Amino acid sequence: MSSSGGENDRGYRLLEWDSGFFGFGVARLTVPTADTAGMAGIIDMLRSRGVSLAYWATDPGDAGAQLAACSNGGWLADEKATYVIGLRALPPDGIPPPEAEISEYRSNEVDDALYRLALQSGVHSRFRIDPRFPPGAFERLYREWMRRSVGGELARAVLVAGPAGRISGMLTVGEQGGRGDIGLVAVDQAARGRHVGTSLVRAALRWFVGNGYQSAQVVTQRANVHACRLYRACGFEIEQIRNVYHFWL
Numbered sequence: 001m002s003s004s005g006g007e008n009d010r011g012y013r014l015l016e017w018d019s020g021f022f023g024f025g026v027a028r029l030t031v032p033t034a035d036t037a038g039m040a041g042i043i044d045m046l047r048s049r050g051v052s053l054a055y056w057a058t059d060p061g062d063a064g065a066q067l068a069a070c071s072n073g074g075w076l077a078d079e080k081a082t083y084v085i086g087l088r089a090l091p092p093d094g095i096p097p098p099e100a101e102i103s104e105y106r107s108n109e110v111d112d113a114l115y116r117l118a119l120q121s122g123v124h125s126r127f128r129i130d131p132r133f134p135p136g137a138f139e140r141l142y143r144e145w146m147r148r149s150v151g152g153e154l155a156r157a158v159l160v161a162g163p164a165g166r167i168s169g170m171l172t173v174g175e176q177g178g179r180g181d182i183g184l185v186a187v188d189q190a191a192r193g194r195h196v197g198t199s200l201v202r203a204a205l206r207w208f209v210g211n212g213y214q215s216a217q218v219v220t221q222r223a224n225v226h227a228c229r230l231y232r233a234c235g236f237e238i239e240q241i242r243n244v245y246h247f248w249l
């Protein structure tokens with residue numbers, strides 16, 4: 001959930017949305033790799049520009065980049081896994097129907113259950129596990145993500161499990177780079193292990209096929225074993241892993 005702006009010629013991009021939301025300067029490094037000295041130069045530049053936090057996504061196979069990150073104070077915040085599934089070759093009824101009752105959330109008001117689920121969906125998020133974010137930042141971020149998903153800004157639809165007033169799971173569907181994209185996903189703690197998650201993902205795949213998408217993706221954390229198993233069980237395969245570092249300046 002970030003929008004970009006500012007310089008891009010020196011190996012970084014200032015993130016206007018993130019900076020405004022958190023109340024301090026946030027940037028994303030745009031260089032795919034760097035050595036230790038090169039990274040020190042970028043970090044110095046960011047410091048002189050008043051940036052407080054920089055994100056850097058690196059290829060985990062690039063040992064030089066990992067060294068450059070760690071020796072310049074980078075903190076490994078996320079092993080980000082992108083899962084993809086091809087939908088073109090699937091026959092019309094190739095996706096098994098969801099076992100649980102899944103429907104599109106129609107109200108513009110955000111049910112409290114959705115806010116609770118949004119927080120559960122971010123349990124492994126780098127915004128939750130990095131202790132240097134100000135208290136409450138993760139909660140504000142995920143509530144905002146949910147609110148803007150229901151409002152149609154960050155998702156095209158919100159799928160929910162269970163009837164109104166007793167929502168036990170939710171999943172948001174949208175688009176990224178021409179692919180169908182699953183955003184937030186969570187099943188209430190008390191309802192897990194009963195295939196509600198599987199039903200939500202199957203409903204999402206049917207939604208993508210019904211809306212003409214030829215492939216779909218979902219991004220999660222490698223450490224999120226249950227989510228990774230769920231996506232694999234539903235036919236997704238890993239496309240890419242990225243080690244995401246946080247530099248607090």
Ligand SMILES: CC(C)(COP(=O)(O)OP(=O)(O)OC[C@H]1O[C@@H](n2cnc3c(N)ncnc32)[C@H](O)[C@@H]1OP(=O)(O)O)[C@@H](O)C(=O)NCCC(=O)NCCS
Nearest residue numbers: 120121185186187192193194195196197198220227229230
């Ligand atoms: C990930 C999550 C959505 C799964 O929902 P769920 O309803 O419990 O999942 P299902 O019952 O449909 O299980 C689907 C598969 O996932 C795996 N899985 C789910 N929960 C598991 C658990 N507690 N232990 C081991 N495997 C588990 C299993 O492989 C399972 O397949 P199986 O039934 O053939 O064993 C749920 O655990 C959750 O909300 N987690 C916290 C939020 C989160 O991590 N969201 C994902 C963000 S990307």
